[in-house]
Amino acid sequence: MGNLFRNGSSSVLESTSRDPQPAALMHGSIASSSGGNPSRDGSVLTRILHRPAITAPILGAVSLLFFLAGIGRPSITKLDEGLFVPEARSFLLKAPDPSSLIQIHSLAKPPLGKMIMAIGMKVAGDNPFGWRVAAALCGALTLVAVYLWALLLLRDSRLASFAAGLTLFNNFLFVMSRVGMMDAFLMVFLMWSLVAYTAAIALDLGVGRRRFLFICAGVLIGLAGACKWNAIDTLAALVLVSLALLWVARRAPADSIPSLSRPAQSIQQIGVLTLLLGLVVAPVTASSGTSAQRMSPTRSLLLLGTLGR
Numbered sequence: 001m002g003n004l005f006r007n008g009s010s011s012v013l014e015s016t017s018r019d020p021q022p023a024a025l026m027h028g029s030i031a032s033s034s035g036g037n038p039s040r041d042g043s044v045l046t047r048i049l050h051r052p053a054i055t056a057p058i059l060g061a062v063s064l065l066f067f068l069a070g071i072g073r074p075s076i077t078k079l080d081e082g083l084f085v086p087e088a089r090s091f092l093l094k095a096p097d098p099s100s101l102i103q104i105h106s107l108a109k110p111p112l113g114k115m116i117m118a119i120g121m122k123v124a125g126d127n128p129f130g131w132r133v134a135a136a137l138c139g140a141l142t143l144v145a146v147y148l149w150a151l152l153l154l155r156d157s158r159l160a161s162f163a164a165g166l167t168l169f170n171n172f173l174f175v176m177s178r179v180g181m182m183d184a185f186l187m188v189f190l191m192w193s194l195v196a197y198t199a200a201i202a203l204d205l206g207v208g209r210r211r212f213l214f215i216c217a218g219v220l221i222g223l224a225g226a227c228k229w230n231a232i233d234t235l236a237a238l239v240l241v242s243l244a245l246l247w248v249a250r251r252a253p254a255d256s257i258p259s260l261s262r263p264a265q266s267i268q269q270i271g272v273l274t275l276l277l278g279l280v281v282a283p284v285t286a287s288s289g290t291s292a293q294r295m296s297p298t299r300s301l302l303l304l305g306t307l308g309r
Contacts, residue, residue, distance in 0.1 A: 050157055056144050059164050064140035066168065067177040071136055072129040081180040085131050088117035088180070092126070110287070113185035113227035135184035139177025142184070143167055145191035152198045182228045189224035190234050193217045197238060201245070201266040210266060211274045218278035222286025231287075239279050242267055246275070 077085055091114060120134030146167045151160035167173060176183040193216075199205075200213035221238070224231035248257055249264035257264075267275070 052148070052151055052157060052160075055157070055161060056147055059147055059161075059168075060140045060144045063143040063168050064136060067136035067139050067174070068133070071132045071178050072127070075128050077131075077180075079179055079181060081131060084114060084117065084182065085180050087111075088114045088121055088131070089126060091115055091118035092121060109182065110226045110228065112223060113182040116185055116227075117180055131180035132178055135180060136177050138184040138188040139173055142173065142177075142188045142191050145188070145195050149191065149195045149198060152195065152202050185227040186224050186230060189220045189227065190231060193220035193224065193234070193238075196220060200270065201263040207269055211270055211278075214270050214274055214278040215282050218280075218282030219286045222283035222289075225283065225287040226289075235279070235283055242275055242279060246272075 087109075091111075116134050116138070117131065120132075120137075121130040124130035124133045143164055147160050147164035150163040151157060154160060154163075172183075173187070176187070196213045197217035200210050200217065203210075205213070217238070221231055221235050224234070245260065245264045245267040248260050249268035270278075
């Protein structure tokens with residue numbers, strides 16, 4: 001993602017307040033224009049915080065260990081695991097669950113998250129740890145995405161690390177990363193879609209790379225929708241933001257909003273055709289490609305009959 005992994009800065013926001021167009025923003029880097037040079041600071045922690053390529057993996061590893069601790073307890077299903085674990089198991093067995101309740105539930109929920117759960121169960125076994133290990137991994141990846149997204153938005157490595165630290169102790173992320181449900185899979189795809197979208201409009205990139213990241217954002221939202229339908233909310237928000245930025249880009253320069261000029265120019269550079277690809281075609285294709293469940297006519301009739309009773 002361009003120059004995202006260059007040395008970070010703890011003072012970029014200060015330089016931004018003095019200069020509406022600092023070099024760090026113009027060149028899409030997190031490099032500092034004043035102070036905070038890791039080469040002059042002997043602190044190991046400071047050097048790590050100023051290097052996103054080091055900080056991100058450390059955050060991912062620490063959060064994964066945090067989420068995995070005691071994840072095998074309780075040894076019985078909790079919350080909605082009683083519905084999702086049998087559905088994931090059916091992918092391993094390549095046969096539908098005999099319970100009519102599970103079969104009906106599987107029709108109402110997209111399958112991708114359950115497929116990812118099934119991979120975890122295949123690797124770690126059909127046991128409490130195997131039910132939840134995939135969610136823990138996705139929770140750790142979500143934390144990394146939060147860090148990178150905050151870094152792109154704030155241009156401040158310390159604030160981005162602070163945001164990631166708050167997220168690590170967020171009760172929702174903690175719980176959903178330790179349970180065999182769909183929310184962890186929804187979150188990881190949504191957060192990485194926001195990282196790709198923000199990088200596409202905030203970094204100084206060539207047109208090809210900018211468009212590629214934008215389409216990747218759409219694909220990731222589609223994959224989120226293939227885990228849980230709630231992803232449509234984020235997609236709607238990105239559509240509104242993109243249309244607003246396109247409107248700003250087409251206003252007269254005198255009427256433009258300075259703080260939005262760069263992302264607006266990026267949206268205009270991406271182009272209307274790529275906007276349609278990234279916000280409509282890519283999400284729908286990615287979601288429908290994984291959500292289509294092939295069922296025999298006999299099974300369909302049986303399920304419809306069960307619903308009718």
